[in-house]
Amino acid sequence: MAAHPYASYAQFTQVYSISGLSQAQLENHYLPAAARYIDSRLSPAFTAPFSSNNVTARDLNIHA
8 A cells, every 4th residue: 555645755854864865765755654654653543644734643743
């Protein structure tokens, strides 16, 4: 199942530097993997996937 990231490349790079990592790698691998992790951890208590405007999910996606 493909996870849709809750955060964008621009939102991620406002918080973290991605030295040595391309935008494509971040958008195609790391952010979707973080979204799957968030969904798997929170889905027992909440309905996942979360809406695209969920600020908490976005923040968790950036810091996961």
